[in-house]
Structures are given as structure tokens and as C-alpha cells.
Amino acid sequence: MGGGFNLGKIFGIQFRLHYTWFIIFVLLIVSLSWQLFPLYYPGWNRLLYWVVGTIATLLFFISLVAHELAHSLVGRVNNIPVKSITLFIFGGMAQMTREATKASAELKMAAAGPACSLAIGGMFALLWMLTRGVIEPVAAMAYWLAQINVLLAVFNLIPGFPLDGGRVFRSLMWHFTGNYKRSTRIATRVGQGVAYSFILGGILIMFLLHEWLGGLWLAFIGWFLQNAASISYRQVQWREALHEFTASQVMISDYMVIPPNVTVDELVQGYVLPKGHRFFLVTDEGGVRGILTLHNIKSVSQSNWAMTQVEKIMLPVDQLKVVRPEQDALSIMEQMDENDINQMPVVSEGRVIGLITRDNLIRFLRTRSELGM
Numbered sequence: 001m002g003g004g005f006n007l008g009k010i011f012g013i014q015f016r017l018h019y020t021w022f023i024i025f026v027l028l029i030v031s032l033s034w035q036l037f038p039l040y041y042p043g044w045n046r047l048l049y050w051v052v053g054t055i056a057t058l059l060f061f062i063s064l065v066a067h068e069l070a071h072s073l074v075g076r077v078n079n080i081p082v083k084s085i086t087l088f089i090f091g092g093m094a095q096m097t098r099e100a101t102k103a104s105a106e107l108k109m110a111a112a113g114p115a116c117s118l119a120i121g122g123m124f125a126l127l128w129m130l131t132r133g134v135i136e137p138v139a140a141m142a143y144w145l146a147q148i149n150v151l152l153a154v155f156n157l158i159p160g161f162p163l164d165g166g167r168v169f170r171s172l173m174w175h176f177t178g179n180y181k182r183s184t185r186i187a188t189r190v191g192q193g194v195a196y197s198f199i200l201g202g203i204l205i206m207f208l209l210h211e212w213l214g215g216l217w218l219a220f221i222g223w224f225l226q227n228a229a230s231i232s233y234r235q236v237q238w239r240e241a242l243h244e245f246t247a248s249q250v251m252i253s254d255y256m257v258i259p260p261n262v263t264v265d266e267l268v269q270g271y272v273l274p275k276g277h278r279f280f281l282v283t284d285e286g287g288v289r290g291i292l293t294l295h296n297i298k299s300v301s302q303s304n305w306a307m308t309q310v311e312k313i314m315l316p317v318d319q320l321k322v323v324r325p326e327q328d329a330l331s332i333m334e335q336m337d338e339n340d341i342n343q344m345p346v347v348s349e350g351r352v353i354g355l356i357t358r359d360n361l362i363r364f365l366r367t368r369s370e371l372g373m
């Protein structure tokens, strides 16, 4: 999900705010301070409603961060690293660089979030009981936060993939049947069923009850869930497909060897345009100096092509991570994700024999699916 601000790192995990987050943030503050609190707790000072509304909203988002952190930290202990977490209009979303390889790991990681929300809900319920009848604004806030956190846990426990409950459901099925692919397919179908019933429910609420905003919101969540379920399922399919291939099967091997002092212009005119080469190995008497892809060439503006030598823009060999020809393509994709790199040379007995790029992995999968494989 592109677009947003970096908030910084917590326990080494990058937190981001997506633009759509601000919509829900403002919407929540307004509806709490303007509608909910004045309705149930009349007689406060105007300003007090807004202060309590704003603090409650902030605490809610901290609860959401805690929920996502719970997933991430339990994931990390179970060898499922989480790279970043994005807060957006419908909550939080963690970006994992690999999927669980054991059902038990997935179960623990998926259950950690709702468990955390339930615990936070319990804490606020306790605070509500302690302050009820004593400090009304604090009690009001605690009551709402207890409710919303429990609601968050319950919503996330709906057994449709990729919601937490869907992951719990998948991990249990996976554990009992031993079939990851089939478990994912079933959990995805349930997820899509849930999504469509949200959309239908939203439409019914709009047209039968004339609750326009609430209905629209529910339908939107359904639409989002349906999208998320399809995307996650496709990713699972891709991973499964990649898992079956080795580096030597998916690598590009029609590369050219060029010296470091060739200019970009000479390269483009001589090899890229007429012969369609996309990958070059830069070598001199001392051996391999680096690699060059179309991506590197695009980083130089065309007016500078004639004076830029390829050694200035190549990826130097000491910055490259290499893969072995028999390594499976899925682990290579994961390594690329974890290290934020787009290409890795395939090395056998100290010699570069090919290159794997993110683009060519994706193209490989797309071609396979076009051929119906």
C-alpha cells in the first residue's frame, strides 16, 4: 500500500500512517466529541467533549498499534519476521516477508492480536469500574475504549482469511489435514463469503433502514475484505509456484559481458536497443566488478548517457548478495523482500552463471499462469 508517512520504528518494526488513516482519525474525534459523548453524558463543558474525544481516539490508535505489535513480536519469536506495519482507514496491516512454515507458528501469531485487544479491553473495563460515578469523563472514555477493543477482537476473529480469525481457522485446518494449499483455499472462500455478506448487509441497511452512513461503511469494509482475500490468496499461489523452482530454472542467463569503461550511450545503442539485452556483467582483468540492469540505466537522465561510464551506475560486486543455482525461488524472493534488493546474481563455483531480478520472477509466474500451468 503506497502513500503515507513513516512514524518511526518500534522494536525494529517500521510503522507507517497511510493517508486514509487521517480520514478515520478526524471522523472518530468528531463523532465522539460531537455526537456520542454529548448524547450519553449531557452537561459537560463543550471543550471537555473535544478533549475527551481526542484523547479517546489517540488511545484507540495506541490500542491498534499494540494489537499489531502483538502479532509482530509473536511472529518474530516464531521465525516470521514483520518488516513494517501500516495503519490505514480500516485498521492496521502488517507486511510479512515470509509466511509461516508451521501451523502452530501461524496459530500463535494470528491469535496474539485479538488476545492483546481483549486484554486491553479488560484493562479499560477495570478502569471504568474504578472511575464510574467518580470521574465521569474518564469513566466515559474507558467505557468506550473497553467496548471498541472487544469489538476489534471479535471482528478480527471472524474466520475469513486474511482476517486474524481466518488465519487461526487456516492454521487449525492445516494442522489437522496437513494440506496448506487446500486450507488456504477454504479459508479464503469463507473470507469472501463474509465479505459479500458485509456488502449485502450494508446495502440492506442503507435501503431498508435508511442508515446511509453505517450501511455504506459496512459495505466498504466488505469490499475491502473481498479485495484483501483475493490478493492474499494470489500471493499464496505465487509462493507455492515459486517454491517448486530453483534459481537455475528461473534465472536470466542470456547476459553479456562488458568492460567497466563503456558508456551508457554505447551500451544502449549497441546492445540494449538492437539485441534486447537487459542484463550485463561488468568485468575487467581482475574478474567480475559488478552487474548492470535496465533499472540502473534508467537512473541516469538521457542527456548524460554519452558521458556516463557503466562502472559509475553498476551495482558493485561487494554490495551484491548471491544465490546458489539449486536454491529455491521462493527463498530468493523472501531474501529480496527482507533486504530490499531487486536483483541477485546466481553464482556457481565462483562464477556468475545468471541473474534473478524481481521483475523476471514476476514475469516468470505471469507467463506460467497465462499458459494455464
Ligand SMILES: [Zn+2]
Binding pocket: 067, 068, 071, 113, 114, 156, 164
Ligand atoms: Zn490482527
